[in-house]
Amino acid sequence: MSRPQKRSLTLRGHRTSVSLEDEFWRAFRDIAEEKSIPINELAAQIDAARDLDAGLATAIRLFVLRHYRDKAHEGANERQTFLLP
Structure with missing residues (x-):
């Protein structure tokens, strides 16, 4: 896992920085793309x-964690439904 790295975001017209590990940053960008919204807009929603x-970086990490947990639960429920008679 990488060390947190500062990155700039614009929230409601104001520049701010957030320190995230590369893995969380990539996942955050992937989620924004999946939702078809700019990363700054997603950050503003989370903010x-x-x-x-909680700091913004913590809120983003928790958002990413919840997103992928929800996806994992959805996948498990789909597999379970498929196996039921």
Whole structure:
């Protein structure tokens, strides 16, 4: 796993930076592409929804984790449905 690296984002017209590991950054970009929205828009949505006690980088990591957990659960449910008589 890589060390966190600072990257710039624009949230509602204001520049900010977030420190994320390459793996989380790539997954975050992939999710934005999957949703067909710019990464800055997805970051703004996460920023607006996050608990103010959590930093933006933490909120993004948790968002990525939840996204892939949900996908894993969907896949498991599809496999289980397929196996039922």
